Amino acid sequence: MFVKELTKKYDGKPVVDSVTFDIPKGSVISLIGPNGAGKSTVMGMISRLIAKDTGMVEFDGKDIGKWKSRELAKRLAILTQTNQIQMKLTVRELVAFGRFPYSGNRITKADEAIIDQAIEYMELREFEDRFIDELSGGQRQRAYIAMVIAQDTEYVLLDEPTNNLDIYHATNMMKIVRKLCDELGKTVILVLHEINYAAFYSDYICAFVDGKIARFGTVEEVMTKETLSEIYKVDFEILRISGKPLSIYY
Amino acid sequence: MSVAGLIMQQLCMNKFVSPTTGATISSAQFGILLALLFLPNSTLWGRAIFSFVFAILGTWIFVWFIQRIRFKDVVMVPLVGIMFGNVIGGITNYLAYKYEMTQALSTWLVGHFSLVLRGRYEIVWLVVPLVILAFLFANHFNIVGMGKDFSRNLGVPYNLVLFMGLTIVAMITASVVVVVGSISYIGLIVPNLVAMFKGDKIRGTLTDTALFGAIFVLVCDMLGRVVIAPYELPIELIIGILGSILFILLLLYRLRHGRRAIRLTRAQSGCAAALSGVDGGEAG
Numbered sequence: 001m002f003v004k005e006l007t008k009k010y011d012g013k014p015v016v017d018s019v020t021f022d023i024p025k026g027s028v029i030s031l032i033g034p035n036g037a038g039k040s041t042v043m044g045m046i047s048r049l050i051a052k053d054t055g056m057v058e059f060d061g062k063d064i065g066k067w068k069s070r071e072l073a074k075r076l077a078i079l080t081q082t083n084q085i086q087m088k089l090t091v092r093e094l095v096a097f098g099r100f101p102y103s104g105n106r107i108t109k110a111d112e113a114i115i116d117q118a119i120e121y122m123e124l125r126e127f128e129d130r131f132i133d134e135l136s137g138g139q140r141q142r143a144y145i146a147m148v149i150a151q152d153t154e155y156v157l158l159d160e161p162t163n164n165l166d167i168y169h170a171t172n173m174m175k176i177v178r179k180l181c182d183e184l185g186k187t188v189i190l191v192l193h194e195i196n197y198a199a200f201y202s203d204y205i206c207a208f209v210d211g212k213i214a215r216f217g218t219v220e221e222v223m224t225k226e227t228l229s230e231i232y233k234v235d236f237e238i239l240r241i242s243g244k245p246l247s248i249y250y
Numbered sequence: 251m252s253v254a255g256l257i258m259q260q261l262c263m264n265k266f267v268s269p270t271t272g273a274t275i276s277s278a279q280f281g282i283l284l285a286l287l288f289l290p291n292s293t294l295w296g297r298a299i300f301s302f303v304f305a306i307l308g309t310w311i312f313v314w315f316i317q318r319i320r321f322k323d324v325v326m327v328p329l330v331g332i333m334f335g336n337v338i339g340g341i342t343n344y345l346a347y348k349y350e351m352t353q354a355l356s357t358w359l360v361g362h363f364s365l366v367l368r369g370r371y372e373i374v375w376l377v378v379p380l381v382i383l384a385f386l387f388a389n390h391f392n393i394v395g396m397g398k399d400f401s402r403n404l405g406v407p408y409n410l411v412l413f414m415g416l417t418i419v420a421m422i423t424a425s426v427v428v429v430v431g432s433i434s435y436i437g438l439i440v441p442n443l444v445a446m447f448k449g450d451k452i453r454g455t456l457t458d459t460a461l462f463g464a465i466f467v468l469v470c471d472m473l474g475r476v477v478i479a480p481y482e483l484p485i486e487l488i489i490g491i492l493g494s495i496l497f498i499l500l501l502l503y504r505l506r507h508g509r510r511a512i513r514l515t516r517a518q519s520g521c522a523a524a525l526s527g528v529d530g531g532e533a534g
Contacts, residue, residue, distance in 0.1 A: 049399050073405030080399045088445060089392075097393060101405045105389050151404070 001025075001046075001155065001187070006055035008041055016041050017211040018055070025154075028181045028188045030198035033208035034232060039191045040159055042208070046189070047078040047157050073101035077148045078157040091135070091143045092128045095119055098150030115150050122146040122176075138169030145176060149184070156180060158190040162197060170194070174201040196246050199223050207231050223247060274420050276335040277308025278427040280342045287349055298428045305424035308338060309416045376425045380418050385456055391415050439496045440466055 001023040008016040016038040023029060031039040044050030046057050048064050057064040059076070067075075077098075095118055099111040107115075119128050122142045132140055141161065148156055161177065162170035174197050180186045181203075192198045198205050198219075205222040207215045214231050215222050222228075223245035228236040237248045281304030285297040312334055316327050384391075393401045394411045401408045440463040444455050470492060474483040 047403070049402055068405075069402065069407065070405030073403060078399070078403050097389075097396075097404060100389065100393065105386065 001060075002058040003042075003046065004056050004058065006042065006045055006057065007053050008038075008045060008050065009053055015211050016045070019208075019211070019213055020055075021206060021213060021216050023187065023189065024204065025187050026181065026185060027203035028177060028190070028201060029204045029206060030202040031189065031191045031206050031208060032193070032195055032198050032231075033214070037208035038211040039208050041211075043078070043157055043159055043189065043191050047076060048072065049078060049080070070101050073151070073153075075153050076155040076157065077151045077153040079144050079148055079159065079161065081160045081163050088131045088133060090129050090131055091124055091146070092119065094132055094143055095124075095146045095150050098147040098152075101151065114152065118146040118149040121149055138165055138172070141165065141169070141173060142176075145173075145180075149180075154185075154187060156186050156188045158188065160191050160193065162192065162194060170197070177201060195223075195228070195249075199246060200244055220245065274305050274309045274312075274423045275427060276338040276342065278302075278305035278420075278424040280304050280308070280338050281424070282428065283342050283345055287345065298425065301424040301428050302421055305420035305427070306417050308334075309420045310413065313412070313416055377422050380422050380425075381456075381460065384415075384418055384422075387411070387414070388456055439493050439500070442500055443496075 003023070004020050006016055006019040007014060015036075019038075019042055031042065033039050041050060045052045046064070048057075048067075048069075052065075059067065059072070064072070092115065095115050096107055096111070098118065099107060099115065103111050119125055122145055124139070124142060124146055127135060127139060127143070132143055135143065145161075158177070161173050165173060177188050177190065178201050181188050190202075202219060204217065205215075205219055206213060207222055207227070209231055215227050223238060225236050225238050228238075228247055228249075232249065234249050237250075239246050239248060278301040281301035282297050284304070285300035312331055315334070316330060390406055390411045393404055393406045394408055394415070398408050401411070441455075441459050444459045444462055467489070470488040474488045477483055477488075
C-alpha cells in the first residue's frame with residue numbers, strides 16, 4: 001500500500017498536506033502527532049471513509065477509489081472511534097457482520113466456523129449471546145476486533161483503539177494488535193495518542209504535525225529526544241526498558 | 251405496519267421514529283387528498299399511487315432533514331417528525347376545508363375497518379412483496395443502522411440502502427393508509443416491545459414484529475367492537491389510547507433503566523425453563 005501526495009482541504013485550509021509514505025506489509029504502523037495534525041483524516045482517506053481531494057492511495061496496484069467497495073471490504077477493515085452503536089445486537093450477531101462482504105445475507109457453514117474462531121480468538125465465548133450494550137468498554141472493543149478478524153482482511157485500520165479504555169484494557173488492546181500482526185499476518189495501521197504504546201508495540205511510527213509528515217521511520221528512528229520534542233513542543237527524555245525506547249514527557 | 255416501523259427505527263438509528271412520528275402517514279394522507287381534489291373520479295389505485303408518491307417524498311425529506319441537522323438528542327428527532335407531520339396535516343386540513351372535503355377526508359384520517367370490503371382491500375396485498383423484500387435486505391438495513399462508516403467498512407452502499415429502505419417503509423405505510431386509514435403507534439410500540447425481548451437483529455425479529463403487530467391490531471379491533479356493541483369504535487381510537495399509554499410507559503422505562511434489556515434468559519433455572527418455549531429460537 002502506497003500513499004502519494006495525499007491532500008485534504010476543509011474550507012480552503014489544508015488539514016492534510018501532500019502526504020507521501022509507503023506502508024510496509026506485515027507490520028504495525030502507528031500514526032502519532034498532536035491533536036488536529038491530520039492523523040485521523042489520513043486514516044479516513046486510506047480507508048475510503050473520507051473522500052480525498054488530490055493525491056492517490058495505491059492499494060494492490062489500483063487507486064483505492066477504483067476498487068469496488070465490497071471487494072475492498074475483503075481486503076481492508078477499519079474500526080473508527082465513533083462506533084457507539086445504539087443497537088441491541090448480540091456479540092455473535094455483530095461478529096457475523098464481518099462475513100457480510102463475503103456471503104451477504106447467507107451465512108454459510110464455513111462462515112460460521114470463521115465466526116467461531118474469531119470469537120474464540122478474542123476470548124469472547126462466554127459473552128457471545130450477550131447484547132453488546134450490556135458489555136463493558138473493553139469487552140465491547142474486543143467484540144469489534146472479533147468482527148474485524150471475521151472480516152479476514154490483510155489490512156486492519158484502527159482509529160484510536162485505546163481511547164476510553166483503562167490501563168489494563170488499553171494494554172491488552174495493544175497486545176491484541178501485536179498478535180494480529182505476528183500471528184495472523186495482518187498489516188495494522190493505527191492512530192494513537194499514547195506515544196509509549198506506539199513505541200512498544202509497533203514497528204514503524206509516522207509522526208504528523210500540521211497535516212504534514214514530520215517523521216516517518218522505525219520506532220528507533222522516531223523515538224529520539226530531539227524528534228519528539230520538536231513534534232509535541234514539550235521536553236522529552238528517552239529511557240530504555242527491555243530493549244525498547246520509552247519516553248517521558250513533562 | 252409494524253415492520254415498516256422496525257425498519258425505519260433502524261435506518262434512523264432512533265428508537266422513537268416510526269411512520270407516525272416521521273411524517274410518513276401524514277404525507278400519505280396529503281397525497282390522498284390531492285388525488286381526491288384533482289382527480290375526483292380517480293380509482294382507488296389512482297389514489298394509492300398519489301399517496302405512495304407523497305409518502306415516499308415526505309419520508310425522504312424528513313430523513314434528509316434529520317441527517318442534515320444531526321440532533322444529538324434522541325427525543326428531538328421524533329419531535330421534529332411530529333411537527334413536520336403536523337405541518338403537512340395542517341395543509342391537508344386547510345385544503346380539505348377550502349374544498350369542503352373534510353367529510354371525505356376523515357374517512358381516511360381515522361383508521362377503521364368498516365370500509366374494508368372486497369374490491370377495496372386488495373391493495374393491501376402489495377404489502378406482501380414489500381415485506382418479503384424487507385426480509386431479504388434485513389441485514390443491509392441492520393448494517394446501515396450502525397452508521398455510515400460501519401457500512402462502508404463492510405462495503406454496503408449507505409445512501410442506496412437508506413433510500414431503498416425508506417421507500418419500502420413509505421410504500422407499506424401508504425398502502426395501509428389508503429385502505430384502512432391511519433393507524434398510529436403500531437409502528438412505534440410493536441417494534442420497541444419486540445426489541446426489548448429479542449434484540450435488534452432484524453432477521454431475527456421481523457416475523458415476531460409482524461405477528462405481534464397483527465395480534466395487537468386484532469385485539470384492539472375486538473375491543474373496539476365489544477366496548478359499545480352493537481356499534482363499532484374506530485380502531486384508531488383504541489390503538490391511540492392503548493398506544494399512548496404504552497408509549498409513556500416505554501419512555502419512563504427508558505428513563506429509569508437506560509438502555510438495559512429485559513432479559514428473559516437472566517433468571518437461570520426455573521424461569522428460563524418456563525420461558526424457553528417462547529424464547530428457544532434465540533439460542534440457536
